[in-house]
Amino acid sequence: xxxxxxxxxxxxxxITRGIVYIIENRCxxxxxxxxxxxxxxxxxxxxxxxxxxxxxxxxxxxxxxxxHYCEIICPEFAIYSVEVSDELSDSYNEIGDDNxxxxxxxxxxxxxx
Amino acid sequence: MADKLRAAKKQxxxxxxDLLRRDRIPHIWCPGCGIGTAFSSCLNAIKSSGxxxxxxxxxxxxxxxxxxxxxxxxxxxxxxxxxxxPFATGLKLGNPDLNVIVFxxxxxxxxxxxxHLIHAARRNMDMTVICVNNLNYGMxxxxxxATTPNMAKTTTTPRGNPxxxxxxxxxxxxxxxxxxxxxxxxxxxxxxxxxxxxxLKKGFSFIEVLxxxxxxxxxxxxxxxxxxxxxxxxxxxxxxxxxxxEIDIDPEKGIILGKFVDLQQPTYIEKYDKICRSxxxx
Ligand code: SF4
Ligand code: SF4
Ligand code: SF4
Numbered sequence: 001x002x003x004x005x006x007x008x009x010x011x012x013x014x015i016t017r018g019i020v021y022i023i024e025n026r027c028x029x030x031x032x033x034x035x036x037x038x039x040x041x042x043x044x045x046x047x048x049x050x051x052x053x054x055x056x057x058x059x060x061x062x063x064x065x066x067x068h069y070c071e072i073i074c075p076e077f078a079i080y081s082v083e084v085s086d087e088l089s090d091s092y093n094e095i096g097d098d099n100x101x102x103x104x105x106x107x108x109x110x111x112x113x
Numbered sequence: 114m115a116d117k118l119r120a121a122k123k124q125x126x127x128x129x130x131d132l133l134r135r136d137r138i139p140h141i142w143c144p145g146c147g148i149g150t151a152f153s154s155c156l157n158a159i160k161s162s163g164x165x166x167x168x169x170x171x172x173x174x175x176x177x178x179x180x181x182x183x184x185x186x187x188x189x190x191x192x193x194x195x196x197x198x199p200f201a202t203g204l205k206l207g208n209p210d211l212n213v214i215v216f217x218x219x220x221x222x223x224x225x226x227x228x229h230l231i232h233a234a235r236r237n238m239d240m241t242v243i244c245v246n247n248l249n250y251g252m253x254x255x256x257x258x259a260t261t262p263n264m265a266k267t268t269t270t271p272r273g274n275p276x277x278x279x280x281x282x283x284x285x286x287x288x289x290x291x292x293x294x295x296x297x298x299x300x301x302x303x304x305x306x307x308x309x310x311x312x313l314k315k316g317f318s319f320i321e322v323l324x325x326x327x328x329x330x331x332x333x334x335x336x337x338x339x340x341x342x343x344x345x346x347x348x349x350x351x352x353x354x355x356x357x358x359e360i361d362i363d364p365e366k367g368i369i370l371g372k373f374v375d376l377q378q379p380t381y382i383e384k385y386d387k388i389c390r391s392x393x394x395x
Contacts (some may be wrong), residue, residue: 019153021124028144030338036299053144072157072301075142077147 018066019083020058026078032080033070037062042070069095118125132156134186141180145331145338147298147324151245152181154322158308159187164212169312171214172201174221174350177252177326179247181216195226203242205384207296207381212312213240218258220250223279227259234256234288234317236381241311241318244281247326255329262362264331278362286357290317293357293374297345298325300382307372315380322369 020042028048034042034056041064046055056079058064064081071080127133133156136145142148154297159169170171171189173182184191201213216221222230222244233240249267250256257267257274260281264273282293292314294307304322311318325331334343346362353371360369379387 011117021127023127026139028139030145032145032150032338032342034341052140069301070127071300071303072153073150074153075146076140077133077138077149077153079131080127082125 004084016066016079017062017082018064018068018072020061020064020079020081022057023078024049024055025051027053027055027074028076028078029055030075031056032073032075037070037074038067040067062113116360120336127154127288129153129160132186135185137184140184142177142294143328145314145325146177146329147183147247147322147326147338148178148245150298150301151178151243151304151322151324151361152184152216154298154304155181155214155243155308156185157301158305159214161305162309165311168210169206169212169214169361170198171216172204173215174217175252176218176221176250177247178216178218180222195221195224195229197221198226198229198238198240198242200292202233204341205238206238206382209239210267210355214312214387215240215242217244218251218282219243219244219246219248219279219281220258223281223284231284234285234290234319237289237291237316237378239317239338240323241308241313242285242320243308244319244321244322244326246321247324247330248278249326249330250327251329255326255333256364259345261330262364263331263362267330280357281321282319282360283357285317289317290319291316291376291378292372294319294372295321295323295360296371296372297323297349297368298344299342299349303351303370308377310372314375314376315382316319317381323362 040059041060042056043059049055066081066083068081103106119367165221169187171182171185171187173179174192175194182191197215197217201215204211205348206215249258255267256266256269260278261267261274282295286293296304307320325338327338348368349370350367351370355369355371355373359374362368
């Protein structure tokens with residue numbers, strides 16, 4: 001039995017979404033962003049940056065909620081998120097229809113589409 | 114999908130890049146050092162306060178945290194050891210329109226510069242003092258400091274520190290600070306909010322930020338930076354309004370965080386103008 005009820009405004013609640021950007025060569029590999037991202041969407045990249053550290057890489061980019069926590073806890077100004085605006089989503093839709101672009105970006109067609 | 118959005122758009126600048134002297138980045142702070150987090154919270158607060166950039170200045174003293182003044186893209190000054198507060202006092206008196214931030218470490222502000230701090234607090238000099246407390250002298254190799262916890266190991270206390278450390282918010286409050294808060298670097302949002310409130314408030318504001326020093330303090334106390342953050346996560350308790358005399362840092366009891374003091378008192382400049390500049394007194 002479930003004790004909670006569905007909120008009345010559940011259809012109206014919008015979860016903000018974000019795009020995470022990483023400036024790899026600024027990173028010193030402390031791992032704070034990975035450890036404390038509330039959505040646990042980051043992990044260490046296997047590759048090295050110029051300074052010899054493993055920067056983070058986004059493993060599940062669709063789950064970023066644009067909370068900016070990684071942005072402020074990062075001591076190196078190396079990671080930040082930007083809200084996915086409607087305008088961006090629109091431009092994405094156009095891109096999304098373009099299969100060549102998908103292949104170019106992912107090296108293969110996107111299985112989610 | 115977000116992957117493609119990212120690829121589709123030119124990568125924007127980091128939102129704090131305009132407040133950074135980008136040519137000086139990467140900074141000298143060690144991997145896992147918390148000073149960068151305290152600094153980025155501070156820049157974020159400067160941004161969200163909406164204050165005019167040309168009126169915000171940053172002063173720091175010597176030590177790892179003292180390097181901050183050299184990285185901020187504002188008028189800033191890196192003073193001699195312990196002298197950030199008197200320099201900031203001079204700036205404020207010379208140009209009362211300025212919003213003066215002192216960003217420095219526990220050694221600089223409470224040991225070498227301890228006297229300056231208590232007297233600026235006593236006078237209620239209008240400035241915001243951010244003290245990054247890493248529990249030791251990091252830059253010089255991890256010697257015991259006035260903030261090192263009892264029994265902690267440092268290069269100069271290999272058997273454990275026999276002394277009792279300062280409780281920084283208590284000193285600031287007892288000396289007369291009108292805004293006092295303490296956070297750890299995990300509380301990025303709270304630090305940002307406290308600094309923003311302090312910037313917009315008149316009077317002497319003091320914010321302590323507990324921060325890991327994995328290279329010097331951590332290494333000798335078998336604490337990686339991740340361990341320190343885990344300790345913050347598990348051992349801290351937020352108690353806004355707690356009396357500063359009751360918030361010694363004692364991991365056994367729990368480390369109390371929060372905004373402890375927020376009073377309205379006339380500032381030094383207001384009192385000086387009223388008493389020493391008013392024509393009615395002549
Ligand atoms: S903005 Fe928040 S959810 Fe997105 S990556 Fe950063 S910490 Fe994770
Ligand atoms: S918090 Fe910053 S420096 Fe640390 S691993 Fe993440 S991106 Fe790198
Ligand atoms: S010595 Fe400690 S406080 Fe100084 S930069 Fe390194 S980790 Fe940070």
